[in-house]
Amino acid sequence: MMKIILVAGARPNFMKIAPLVEALAWFNQQGKGVKRKNERNLQSLLVHTGQHYDEGMSEFFFRDLGLPEPDIYLGVGSGTHAEQTARIMMAFEKVCLEERPDLVMVVGDVNSTVACALVAAKLLIPVAHVEAGLRSFDRTMPEEINRILTDQLSDFLFTTCKDANRNLIREGIPEEKIHFVGNVMIDTLFRHLEMAKKSKIIEKLGLMETANLKKYALLTLHRPSNVDDPVVLKKIFGALNEIALRIPVIFPVHPRTLSRIQEFRLNRLINYVDINGTEATHLPPNLIRNKNVSRRVLAVPPLGYLDFLCLMSRAALVLTDSGGIQEETTILGVPCLTLRNNTERPITVTQGTNFIVGNDPRKIKDMAFFILENGIPPRRIPRYWDGKAAERIVKVVKDS
Numbered sequence: 001m002m003k004i005i006l007v008a009g010a011r012p013n014f015m016k017i018a019p020l021v022e023a024l025a026w027f028n029q030q031g032k033g034v035k036r037k038n039e040r041n042l043q044s045l046l047v048h049t050g051q052h053y054d055e056g057m058s059e060f061f062f063r064d065l066g067l068p069e070p071d072i073y074l075g076v077g078s079g080t081h082a083e084q085t086a087r088i089m090m091a092f093e094k095v096c097l098e099e100r101p102d103l104v105m106v107v108g109d110v111n112s113t114v115a116c117a118l119v120a121a122k123l124l125i126p127v128a129h130v131e132a133g134l135r136s137f138d139r140t141m142p143e144e145i146n147r148i149l150t151d152q153l154s155d156f157l158f159t160t161c162k163d164a165n166r167n168l169i170r171e172g173i174p175e176e177k178i179h180f181v182g183n184v185m186i187d188t189l190f191r192h193l194e195m196a197k198k199s200k201i202i203e204k205l206g207l208m209e210t211a212n213l214k215k216y217a218l219l220t221l222h223r224p225s226n227v228d229d230p231v232v233l234k235k236i237f238g239a240l241n242e243i244a245l246r247i248p249v250i251f252p253v254h255p256r257t258l259s260r261i262q263e264f265r266l267n268r269l270i271n272y273v274d275i276n277g278t279e280a281t282h283l284p285p286n287l288i289r290n291k292n293v294s295r296r297v298l299a300v301p302p303l304g305y306l307d308f309l310c311l312m313s314r315a316a317l318v319l320t321d322s323g324g325i326q327e328e329t330t331i332l333g334v335p336c337l338t339l340r341n342n343t344e345r346p347i348t349v350t351q352g353t354n355f356i357v358g359n360d361p362r363k364i365k366d367m368a369f370f371i372l373e374n375g376i377p378p379r380r381i382p383r384y385w386d387g388k389a390a391e392r393i394v395k396v397v398k399d400s
């Protein structure tokens, strides 16, 4: 019996673990029958660190993705990077000592990823990193540090593209540890796309006509480099509001961005919209207005996976500083403007629908208008982004 702890902590982790939970359960079920030589039964435990804890950032994703309740919830919450990482490590070490897993599997590049990988490695428990080898080559990004360290600590490095294999080899990782398996986030997208199309979010936002014409944009913004400096944030909203004069720009606001907007007194630059029937709203109640009153960016509460996927799939354009959204738009064939100076996912630019525009307002505006008028060339779907990545990962682990 091989005991695997699967770790998730923050929003972008949940869509990555969902197909792994499913594949582990499936293989375990199959394993009860006749086994090949060296094959082992798998037992998995799901640990949620609690890095993201709001219902809109965590619970709705568990619900939408059909994830089981975590077996263990660490409840670490927010803090500085050192505080958060340290709290996760202290709590996770206890779990590892008690559960004695044979493997700790971490995904992505958030603080929970590196914290749990470090704990496991020090306890001599093998680590598997799903989404290994991505590099932005920009160490001002906290995620880049998390990626480099997690990869150095890992025994199984599962990559989404060949670029990642090359990055790892350049950093001295032995080739036999690296497995090119594809993209688990795309497994989740394929599994949920049909269900997402049934979401009522388009109606709730009053976007029926614009959606039929594919004439709205979807925006996400939460990177420290974009939202922690009032001058930068104000300039970005300047450009976005010019786009909003042409088409509605829907903006599910991340809690960290919302608190920066409040702190910098930039409320006037966006229009807060409550969504009828949405369970949670953490938007400032005195600022919620009717969505039609001004042609500004329309801020809505963070959305669940299915609502967001629905909006993304029917958008004319997505503007984002997220990592995963660059990949999801590539699969959906929706143009994506990445409001960062670099990407750790270059395949979305060379093969997909992604354009790196940075945070210069003129560039954002010009590129958005150009794409709205001219469209973009057809994209290619990267190899192994086929809905079977989790299956490949579990097979490698099981046969190890």
Ligand code: UD1
Pocket: 010, 011, 012, 051, 052, 053, 054, 057, 058, 078, 079, 084, 109, 110, 111, 112, 142, 143, 222, 254, 255, 256, 259, 322, 323
């Ligand atoms: C984290 C990840 C980032 C990922 C993002 C997606 C790291 C280093 N960063 O950034 O890679 O793209 O998640 O969302 O791990 N907050 C809440 N409720 C929550 C969670 C956060 O209010 O449920 C607020 C808190 O004020 C917190 C702030 O958001 O201090 C930032 O949260 P944190 O988890 O530290 O980083 P993110 O910016 O969410």
